[in-house]
Amino acid sequence: MRKSTKRLLGGLALAAGAAGALGAIIMKKEGGRGRRAKPVPNAWARPGMKVIFRAELMPGRDGSMRTFHVAKLLPSGRVLLDQVSGEHAENEFERAR
16 A cells, blocks of 8 residues: 555544544533433322322321322422312322332
């Protein structure tokens, strides 16, 4: 191989490496927003879902009397329930099994 051909191939390899590095830097700055869908927040409850108050909060009532439907999920992570006043946090309810 002639010296000029080696220089040309070396220059092409160097340019390809630089272009790849530049592309990686641009993707890192953008955070890959173009490729991935918006992540769904990890919510412990959804509207319409049934939740059961812990027995310690409503003593003397069985599970069916402590069960309510979620009306709305608030941005703070708390919920509003049907037929119950006030906001309620996740730690007030039994864990799903």
